[in-house]
Amino acid sequence: MSSRSHLFIMALLGAVMTLTACTTSPSELGGCARGDVRLTQDFSGSPAYDCTRTGPAAFELTVRPESTPINPSPWFAFDLEAERETAVSIQLDYGEYEHRYRPEIDRGNGIWEALPDTAVRLEAGDSVAVIRVDVGPGGARIAGQEVFGVEDRARWRTDFAERHGLSRQMIGQSIEGRAIEALSRPATRQGAPLIVILGGQHPPEVTGVLGLRAFLETLFETPSGENPLDHYEWLIVPDLNPDGVHHGHWRQNLGRMDLNRDWGPFTQPETAAVRAELEARVSEGQTPFLMLDFHSTHRDVLYTPPDDLGLSPENFAADWIAILDHIWPGEGDVFERGPGHNPDLPTSKTWFATRYGAPGITVEFGDETDRDRVTMLAQTAARALRIYMERAPARNAAAEP
Numbered sequence: 001m002s003s004r005s006h007l008f009i010m011a012l013l014g015a016v017m018t019l020t021a022c023t024t025s026p027s028e029l030g031g032c033a034r035g036d037v038r039l040t041q042d043f044s045g046s047p048a049y050d051c052t053r054t055g056p057a058a059f060e061l062t063v064r065p066e067s068t069p070i071n072p073s074p075w076f077a078f079d080l081e082a083e084r085e086t087a088v089s090i091q092l093d094y095g096e097y098e099h100r101y102r103p104e105i106d107r108g109n110g111i112w113e114a115l116p117d118t119a120v121r122l123e124a125g126d127s128v129a130v131i132r133v134d135v136g137p138g139g140a141r142i143a144g145q146e147v148f149g150v151e152d153r154a155r156w157r158t159d160f161a162e163r164h165g166l167s168r169q170m171i172g173q174s175i176e177g178r179a180i181e182a183l184s185r186p187a188t189r190q191g192a193p194l195i196v197i198l199g200g201q202h203p204p205e206v207t208g209v210l211g212l213r214a215f216l217e218t219l220f221e222t223p224s225g226e227n228p229l230d231h232y233e234w235l236i237v238p239d240l241n242p243d244g245v246h247h248g249h250w251r252q253n254l255g256r257m258d259l260n261r262d263w264g265p266f267t268q269p270e271t272a273a274v275r276a277e278l279e280a281r282v283s284e285g286q287t288p289f290l291m292l293d294f295h296s297t298h299r300d301v302l303y304t305p306p307d308d309l310g311l312s313p314e315n316f317a318a319d320w321i322a323i324l325d326h327i328w329p330g331e332g333d334v335f336e337r338g339p340g341h342n343p344d345l346p347t348s349k350t351w352f353a354t355r356y357g358a359p360g361i362t363v364e365f366g367d368e369t370d371r372d373r374v375t376m377l378a379q380t381a382a383r384a385l386r387i388y389m390e391r392a393p394a395r396n397a398a399a400e401p
């Protein structure tokens, strides 16, 4: 295009925009992303819901899942911006679903806070939530939980691996070509037992991310004496569903699969990548010992295999939880234990137990669990695992021929 015709089109566009601005009435304010008060959904972790402007500072979002049927985790994440301090109203329309996530707000300083209950009004049998919040020129990000987009997660993995001397390796790619990255740490001897830690299968499960990070930070702290971690091979895949995270999905990957129902079928590249890596390690002589998979639900619970399943190590869950309960520094209950969870579903923990005869445990933190408690639970679980490992060498040596 010549520069002259380019200029002409720009002028025409300018004229059209001026015309639109002059003639809009409140009911015809147009899109959500323009005007003095704006709502946008264009960062990693935000969905692309239909947005309707219902007033100069009022919006309606149609909150819908990526496909159905689906686990009801109606996620939302959007940015607000206003030219001057303004009371903004955002109506979330959940259709046949119900409000689940208490909104969190980041006013541009990277600090997330729960919005007060008075800022959210539920209507129509909880199928509609109306959020009211004051927003100014600094803007605000509001979401169902704290937002950890794919860039943030990649940065955390890189930083964690560097600080604790783990190696990073791309073991596969998501449907949209994002890296499925594994962090590894080798044992000091050949044929050591392998511990696998997974996370990020379900995008809105943010307390699972917070728990996984706190757990790993504590577990991989370097002790002054002998490090019990040296007796194990470590394979850590913190972010199994980067596409789902990026697009603000409720549950699935881009293949419209709940990834934690694909351990067995392995129809999706994300889960298939982990299986291939595990099978490669097994063929090199590593022995799967334990798998922990981090998630979120309505409460703090460990879904464990039944004690009488005949797994090796025997009674891992009972022993680990006994240590955890014993050293728990907080008040009241620690994790609930849910032994009979989904034994017939193709989940990671069921597959791990079936394929390798070793325990797989789903570690769940509550969506609304106080974040300090999430950290304390995760740190205590890590310390308990360390204590278990410090006691285990004798047991392992006794089992060797």
Ligand SMILES: [Zn+2]
Binding pocket: 201, 202, 205, 260, 295, 296
């Ligand atoms: Zn989950």
